[in-house]
Amino acid sequence: MSTAAAIWFYFRSKSASGEISDAVYQLLRTTPVFREHLSQDAAQRLVGQLHELLACVAVGIADAEGSLLSWSGRASHHYIDLADHINSVRRGQLRATVAHHDLSSSSCRSCELGVAMIVPLIVDGETEAVLIVVAKSRRRQPSTMVDALARLVCIQFELARLDESKHALQRAETEALRARISPHFFYNALNTISTLIRTDPEEARDLLQDFADFIRYSFRASGMFTSLAEELRNIDRYLTIESALYAGRLGVRMKIAPEVLRVALPALVLQPIVENAVKHGVSGKPRGGTVTVIAEDSGDEAIITVEDDGVGMDPERLKDLSDGHSAGSHIGLGNISTRMRQIFGSDYALMVETALGAGTKVTLRLPKSIPAARPNPEEPE
Numbered sequence: 001m002s003t004a005a006a007i008w009f010y011f012r013s014k015s016a017s018g019e020i021s022d023a024v025y026q027l028l029r030t031t032p033v034f035r036e037h038l039s040q041d042a043a044q045r046l047v048g049q050l051h052e053l054l055a056c057v058a059v060g061i062a063d064a065e066g067s068l069l070s071w072s073g074r075a076s077h078h079y080i081d082l083a084d085h086i087n088s089v090r091r092g093q094l095r096a097t098v099a100h101h102d103l104s105s106s107s108c109r110s111c112e113l114g115v116a117m118i119v120p121l122i123v124d125g126e127t128e129a130v131l132i133v134v135a136k137s138r139r140r141q142p143s144t145m146v147d148a149l150a151r152l153v154c155i156q157f158e159l160a161r162l163d164e165s166k167h168a169l170q171r172a173e174t175e176a177l178r179a180r181i182s183p184h185f186f187y188n189a190l191n192t193i194s195t196l197i198r199t200d201p202e203e204a205r206d207l208l209q210d211f212a213d214f215i216r217y218s219f220r221a222s223g224m225f226t227s228l229a230e231e232l233r234n235i236d237r238y239l240t241i242e243s244a245l246y247a248g249r250l251g252v253r254m255k256i257a258p259e260v261l262r263v264a265l266p267a268l269v270l271q272p273i274v275e276n277a278v279k280h281g282v283s284g285k286p287r288g289g290t291v292t293v294i295a296e297d298s299g300d301e302a303i304i305t306v307e308d309d310g311v312g313m314d315p316e317r318l319k320d321l322s323d324g325h326s327a328g329s330h331i332g333l334g335n336i337s338t339r340m341r342q343i344f345g346s347d348y349a350l351m352v353e354t355a356l357g358a359g360t361k362v363t364l365r366l367p368k369s370i371p372a373a374r375p376n377p378e379e380p381e
Contacts, residue, residue, distance in 0.1 A: 043069035043129075050133075050149060057112045060132040066090050075113040075134050078103060082132065085118055090127050095119045095147070112136055119150040123157045185275075189241050196244075207244055210237040218268065228295060228302065228366070229261040231270050235293060238271060242278050249288025250278065256295045260302035263366050266339055273306045273350075273362050276333065281310025281360055289359075300368055307361040312354045333362075340364070 043061050051059040051072040058073025066087045068079055081103040089096050098116045114136040121129045131153065133146045189211050196204035214237040217230070232254070239252045274291060282289040289309045296303045337350040344367060354360040 040069055044072075046070070046153065047072040050131075050153075053149070054133060054135075054145070056133055056135045057114075058132075058134040060134070062086050062090070062130040062132070064090070064127055064129060066130065069129070071132075073134065078113050078116070078134070079132075082116055082118065085116075086130050086132065089118045089120050090130050093120045093122055093127055117146045119146060121150060121154050121157065123154055128154070128157050185241075188245050192241075192245050203244075207241060210240050213237055214241065218271070224267060225264050226267045227261065228263045228265055228304075231265060231267070232256060232261075232293070232295065235270055235274050238274060239278075239291065246282075246288055250282055251288070251290035253290060253292040255293075257297045257302075259297040260295050260366075260368075263302045263368055265366050266343060269336055269339065269364070270304065270306070272336060273333070273364070276362075277306055277308035277310070277360065280313070281308035284311035298365075302366045302368060304364040304366065305361060306364075307359065309359040312356050312358045312360055314356060315354060 043063075047059045047061050047070045056073070058071060058075050060071040060076075060079065061069050063069050066083065071079065082098060085096055085098050096118045098118065100113050100115065103113075113134050115134075117133045117135070119131045119133070120127050121131055131146075131150050189207075193204050193207050193211065196207065214234060217234045217237075236254065239250075243250045243252060270293075274293065277291045282291060292305075292307045294303075294305045294307075296305075333350065333352070340348045340350060348365055348367075351363040351365075352360065353363075
């Protein structure tokens with residue numbers, strides 16, 4: 001029987017109407033409360049919900065080292081008596097049931113502790129925490145119910161670790177995209193600026209400011225998300241610098257609907273796409289070409305297209321996009337498509353249209369409203 005089913009049937013047997021209690025409903029519906037680092041605040045919320053759910057004498061939780069994080073209910077003075085049992089459970093990873101007469105202070109007659117059930121919360125083979133449930137008797141608090149709840153909490157810890165791994169992967173991919181910014185671009189930009197200092201100091205000053213702002217944005221340490229306005233502003237800086245490097249061979253067109261400027265998106269998603277258009281599209285034509293960036297409002301979504309009239313590529317190479325880690329010499333397209341699918345869902349992969357000699361068009365769709373993706377509050381809009 002599954003954990004949720006065990007909880008359901010246990011409470012059905014306690015209620016003639018067969019309705020699950022509000023506490024169970026909250027536990028099953030608000031379990032993301034547990035899906036975070038087990039801080040003292042998180043532990044307090046956890047034991048509070050479990051205590052309400054079990055209607056027992058007390059519920060406590062200790063961390064992976066055996067130190068008490070939180071206790072909800074009565075008989076808290078017995079935690080010291082239970083410490084050795086908790087440490088044995090933590091090390092041996094086997095549940096234990098301790099009766100009142102087994103405690104060193106068992107002579108207290110008014111104590112409500114009849115039995116303490118101590119359960120290790122094991123995640124990936126390691127003891128994440130130890131759950132302590134205090135009841136007046138075994139009959140009043142079945143061990144099967146306690147085990148089922150412990151398993152439910154373990155599942156939430158496992159999901160928390162998966163969430164952490166997912167976010168770590170997304171951060172690593174963002175750093176990888178930053179690292180892929182071409183060192184040749186850095187060198188050529190600085191070389192062009194140094195040349196302009198002698199021939200056109202005012203333009204050199206403007207380009208140097210754009211270059212500094214571009215570097216600052218691309219390598220900033222905080223935040224995986226940004227606003228479309230900020231991302232487009234950085235693309236404009238990049239294209240301004242590239243236009244100076246290409247000396248008239250690079251044309252730029254940008255058409256942006258103001259309604260989509262506040263839409264959130266992963267940082268550094270658009271810049272590599274635009275860089276591909278320049279490096280692998282326009283640069284391959286002796287007379288250069290034009291890069292067009294369009295951002296349109298489309299109901300619940302923003303539609304972003306980056307198009308060049310350059311040399312294009314063999315459509316067979318687009319199969320690399322499904323791999324997620326290889327896209328030939330095209331900078332990060334596979335990674336970008338994977339990031340979009342991971343964050344927004346499988347429907348939000350990149351769409352690429354191309355043919356040899358016919359240029360390339362990359363389309364990116366962004367949902368306008370997603371709770372998990374918001375621009376960084378410190379960023380200017």
